[in-house]
Amino acid sequence: MPTIETLTERAAPVPPETLGAEVLARFREFPDTLVIPVVRNDRPVGLIERNTFLLKIAGPLGHALYANRPITELMDDDPSVVEAGVRIDSFCDAILGSGPDALTRGFIVTRQGRYWGVGTVISLLKAINDEQRRQNAELTEQARVLSDSRTQALSAARAKSQFLSIMSHELRTPLNGVLAVAELLRRQPLNATAQSHVQTIVDSSEVLLQILQDALDLSRAEAGELDINLQPTPLRALMDDVAAMWEPRASQDNVHLIVSYEGDTELVARVDPVRIKQIFNNLIGNALKFARNGMVEAGLKAWIEDDRVIMQARVRDDGPGVAPDRVDVIFEPFVHGSGPDGAGLGLAICRQIVDRLAGRIWAENNPGRGATFAFDISAERAERPIEAESNVSDMVESDMIANPHILIVDDNATNRVVAQALCEMFGCTSETAEDGMEALDAVKARDFDLVLMDIKMPRMDGLQATQAIRKLKGPMRDVPIIALTANADPEDARRYIASGMAAVVEKPIKPERLRHAMNAALSAPHAEDEAATDEPQVAAG
Numbered sequence: 001m002p003t004i005e006t007l008t009e010r011a012a013p014v015p016p017e018t019l020g021a022e023v024l025a026r027f028r029e030f031p032d033t034l035v036i037p038v039v040r041n042d043r044p045v046g047l048i049e050r051n052t053f054l055l056k057i058a059g060p061l062g063h064a065l066y067a068n069r070p071i072t073e074l075m076d077d078d079p080s081v082v083e084a085g086v087r088i089d090s091f092c093d094a095i096l097g098s099g100p101d102a103l104t105r106g107f108i109v110t111r112q113g114r115y116w117g118v119g120t121v122i123s124l125l126k127a128i129n130d131e132q133r134r135q136n137a138e139l140t141e142q143a144r145v146l147s148d149s150r151t152q153a154l155s156a157a158r159a160k161s162q163f164l165s166i167m168s169h170e171l172r173t174p175l176n177g178v179l180a181v182a183e184l185l186r187r188q189p190l191n192a193t194a195q196s197h198v199q200t201i202v203d204s205s206e207v208l209l210q211i212l213q214d215a216l217d218l219s220r221a222e223a224g225e226l227d228i229n230l231q232p233t234p235l236r237a238l239m240d241d242v243a244a245m246w247e248p249r250a251s252q253d254n255v256h257l258i259v260s261y262e263g264d265t266e267l268v269a270r271v272d273p274v275r276i277k278q279i280f281n282n283l284i285g286n287a288l289k290f291a292r293n294g295m296v297e298a299g300l301k302a303w304i305e306d307d308r309v310i311m312q313a314r315v316r317d318d319g320p321g322v323a324p325d326r327v328d329v330i331f332e333p334f335v336h337g338s339g340p341d342g343a344g345l346g347l348a349i350c351r352q353i354v355d356r357l358a359g360r361i362w363a364e365n366n367p368g369r370g371a372t373f374a375f376d377i378s379a380e381r382a383e384r385p386i387e388a389e390s391n392v393s394d395m396v397e398s399d400m401i402a403n404p405h406i407l408i409v410d411d412n413a414t415n416r417v418v419a420q421a422l423c424e425m426f427g428c429t430s431e432t433a434e435d436g437m438e439a440l441d442a443v444k445a446r447d448f449d450l451v452l453m454d455i456k457m458p459r460m461d462g463l464q465a466t467q468a469i470r471k472l473k474g475p476m477r478d479v480p481i482i483a484l485t486a487n488a489d490p491e492d493a494r495r496y497i498a499s500g501m502a503a504v505v506e507k508p509i510k511p512e513r514l515r516h517a518m519n520a521a522l523s524a525p526h527a528e529d530e531a532a533t534d535e536p537q538v539a540a541g
Contacts, residue, residue, distance in 0.1 A: 002087075002088055002130075003084065003085050003086060003087055003088065004082055004084060004085070004086045004087075004088060004091050004109055004119070005084055005085075005109065005116075005117075006088065006130075008084075008109045008116060008117030008118070008119055009117050009118055009119065009120070010116075010117045011033070011035070011036065011037060011117060011118045013036070013037040013038060013039035013044075013115060014026075014036055014037070014038055014039075014048075014071065015038070015039065015040060016038055016040055016045055016046070016070060016071065016072045017070050017071075018038070018070065018071045019067065019068055019069065019070065019071070020057065020066035020067050020068070020069055020070075020071055020073075020074055021067040021068065022071075023036060023048055023053065023071050023074075024053075024054075024057060024067070027050055027053070027054065027200070028200070031204070033050065034049070034050050034106060034120045035047055035048065035049055035050065035106030035118050035120055036048040036118075037108055037115060037118050038071060038072070038075050039115045042114040042115055043113065043114065043115065044079070044081060044108045044110060044115045045072075045075075045077065046071075046072065046075035046076055046077045046079060047075060047076045047079035047106055047107075047108060047118070048071060048074065048075045048076070049076060049106060050204055051178060051201065051204060051205065052074075052076070053074055054197060054200055054201045054204065055178070055201060056074055057074075057197055058185070058194060058197035058198055058200075058201055062197075063193060063194075063197070079106070079107065079108055080106075080107035080108070081107065081108045081109075081110060082107055082108070082109055082110075083109075083110055083111070083112075083113075084109055084110065084111045084116055106118050106119065106120045107119050107120075174414075175205055175507075175508050177412075177414035177415065177417075177418060178201065178205050178508075179202060179205045179508040179509075180418040180421075180422070180508060180509055180511075181418065181421075182198050182201045182202045182205065183202070183510070183511055184418075184421050184422075184425070185198045186198045186199070186202065187425070205508070214345035214346055214349055226352060226353070226356060227490055227491075228272050228275060228353075228356050228357070229272050229274065229275075229490070230270050230271060230272055230379075231270065231271075231272070231273065231385075232268050232269075232270055232382035232383060232384065232385045233268060233269055233270070233271050233272075233273040233276075233382075234266075234267070234268050234384060234385075235261065235263065235267050235268070235269055235300060235302050235309075235311070236261050236263075236265045236266075236267070238273055238276060238277065238300075239259055239260070239261040239300050240261075241273075241277065242259055242277060242280045242281075242284070242298065243257075243259035245277075245281070246259070246281075246284050246285075246288075246298075247259070249288065250288060250296065253288055255288055255291050255294060255295065255296055256294070256295045256296070257284070257288075257295075257296050257297075257298070258295070258296070258297045258298070258299075259298045259299070260297070260298070260299040260300075261299070261300050261301075261302075262299065262300070262301040262302070263300075263301060263302035263303055264302070264303075264304075266384065267302055267304070267309060267381075268381070268382045268383060268384045268385075269302070269309035269311065269379040269380070269381060269382060270379050270380040270381070270382040271311075271357070271377070271379045272357075275353045275356075275357075278349070278350075278353065279313070279350045279353055279354065279361075279375060280298060280313070280315070282346035282347065282349065282350050283298070283315040283347075283350065283373045284296065284298050284315055285346070286346060286347065286373070287315050287316075287317035287319070287371075287373070288317075289319075290317055290319030290320060290371075291317040291318055291319045291370070294317065294318040294319065294370075295317070295318050296315070296316065296317045296318075297314070297315070297316045297317075298313075298314070298315045298316075299313070299314050299315075300312070300313050301313075301314075304381060305378075307380075307381055308378050308379065308380060308381060309378060309379050309380070309381050310376075310378050311376065311377050311378065311379070312374070312376050313374065313375050313376070313377075314372055314373075314374045315372070315373045315374075316366065316370060316371070316372045316373075317370045317371060318366075318369050318370040319369075319370055319371065320369075320370075321365040321366070321369065321370055321371045322363055322364075322365055322371045324365075327363055327364065327365065330347055330363050331347045331348055331350065331351040331361065331363075332348060347373075350375070354375050354377065357377045357379075358377070358378075359375055359376055359377030359378070360375065360376050360377075361373075361374065361375035362374055362375075402449075402522075403427050403428060403429070404428050404429075404448075404449030404450055404518075404522060405428070405429045405430070405431075405447070405448055405449050405450075406423050406428050406429070406430040406431075406448065406449065406450050406451070406452060406518075407430070407431055407432075407433060407439060407442055407443065407448040407450070407451045407452070408420060408423070408430050408431070408432045408433070408452045409432070409433045409434075409435070409436065409438070409439040409451060409452065409453045409454055409457070409462070409465065410432075410434070410452075410454040410457070410484065411434050411435055411454065411456075411457040411458060412454070415454065415484070415507075416432045416434075418509065419432075419452055419484065419509070420432065422509065422511055422514060423452075425511065426515055426518070431446075431448075434457075435457040435458055435459045435460055435465075436453075436457055436459065436460030436461055436462060436464055436465030436468070437459050437460045437465075439451065439453065439460075439465050439469075440460070440465055440468050440469060443469055443472070443476050443479065444472065444476070447475075447476065448476070448479055449479070449480075449522060450479065450480050450481075450482065450518060450521060450522060451469075451479055451480070451481040451482070452482050452484050452518075453465060453466060453481050453482065453483055453484065453501070454483075454484055454485065455483055455484075455485040455496070456485070462483060462485070462496075463495070463496065463499045466481050466496075466499045466500045466501055467499055467500060469481065469500070470499075470500040480502040480521035480522060480524070481500065481501045481502060481521075482501065482502055482503045482504070482505055482514075482517055482518065482521055483496045483501050483503070483504045483505065484505050484507060484509065484514075485504065485505075485506065485507060486506065486507045492504075502517075502520075502521040502524065503517040503520060503521055504517075505517050
């Protein structure tokens with residue numbers, strides 16, 4: 001097992017007398033930097049964590065208080081410090097044993113007490129992935145003599161997937177508080193500087209959230225558990241969705257984005273639209289990073305051949321191109337193209353999805369300047385799906401219906417505060433409960449129009465509480481219940497709906513998604529005998 005040095009980034013430290021404004025400028029210049037070490041005479045004295053620092057700077061009078069003061073007033077003066085030579089597995093056990101908060105913090109690595117480097121959650125994920133790949137390679141070698149080696153390899157990959165799933169859930173809980181409070185701040189009448197600080201908090205949190213989701217998707221793919229949901233998909237409409245999502249971002253980055261579709265505008269293929277969009281999103285997002293003040297073209301060409309739909313997708317940019325020594329390995333995990341942007345997971349997930357669709361994906365440098373990322377797939381031809389009419393579509397897009405009284409159930413105090421603030425913003429009144437048993441007592445005692453229910457809670461969890469409420473006698477047995485959870489995968493969502501819930505909203509909570517789900521649940525007619533196996537409504541992105 002490698003030692004902790006493999007987790008280390010030789011980040012340039014800052015001295016204790018560095019001013020807060022200088023650290024803010026460094027975080028702005030390097031958006032992927034999560035921690036900065038503070039060192040005096042080669043000895044670490046503290047650690048500056050991006051989110052904690054930005055929250056303080058963005059607070060009331062934060063910039064005025066800290067911009068011209070030494071960073072010692074904002075740093076963590078008691079960071080995690082580990083001496084070089086410690087094995088990665090021993091270190092991971094120590095981190096996990098320290099609770100979920102330890103996973104969101106950076107750590108300092110020393111050699112004989114002198115500063116050596118820093119590590120973060122990304123380096124932890126990379127180490128876990130590298131070790132898992134080594135173990136999988138050993139299992140593959142054993143397959144020549146052991147008939148059950150495939151079972152062992154899948155078991156190991158699933159164990160990693162389960163670990164990352166648990167870690168993702170634990171990290172989403174504090175991120176829910178950070179993002180939701182930042183969203184509430186962004187809606188306040190702040191000055192331009194404060195709004196900029198709040199936006200930095202949102203952007204940084206969403207980057208970390210995307211890294212977690214990418215790591216989780218990759219581990220599921222390697223374990224053979226990546227969901228592919230094939231359904232009739234109009235290809236022109238799919239590309240319209242891609243354009244609508246990315247054109248505002250491209251305009252913000254001063255990049256000219258062209259999204260095109262070439263083929264029969266009525267052509268429908270049986271594909272997974274969510275996964276196809278995921279591929280385009282990763283490729284376009286990657287292209288925008290390297291095409292500042294330039295151009296990005298994203299196109300899909302489709303035609304019929306032997307009653308199958310052949311699709312060719314291309315995303316071109318006019319950036320610096322892919323480093324020649326990385327063109328052939330760029331779709332491997334933690335491999336970057338022309339710089340250290342991101343965690344190096346997005347392209348690996350693209351390859352996994354395309355492989356599951358029996359297609360091909362590759363990258364090549366353009367003649368002159370820029371790079372092209374391409375994938376080819378084929379699928380069954382399908383009939384255009386019938387658009388389902390919704391008698392509540394206008395209602396769910398309007399303001400909150402009739403100022404309802406809401407019961408908020410969550411064992412985390414920050415999550416309760418966030419949910420109450422959102423309900424107040426929607427014009428609702430609310431009460432809170434700390435677990436399922438308190439929720440059940442509250443529902444028995446008072447009338448509520450809606451329940452927002454966390455899933456993982458002590459004493460009685462959200463599923464048990466929902467099932468208990470549905471067994472009550474009287475009108476409150478039918479109160480709409482919405483799950484608020486970091487575990488909102490399709491399989492989980494189907495289980496929540498089967499227990500009697502009306503919808504699922506993923507944490508971190510987006511106010512618009514929550515409002516939409518609440519309106520839909522409040523306007524839906526009560527039907528005690530509805531089939532629990534219907535496709536769940538999941539208000540998550």
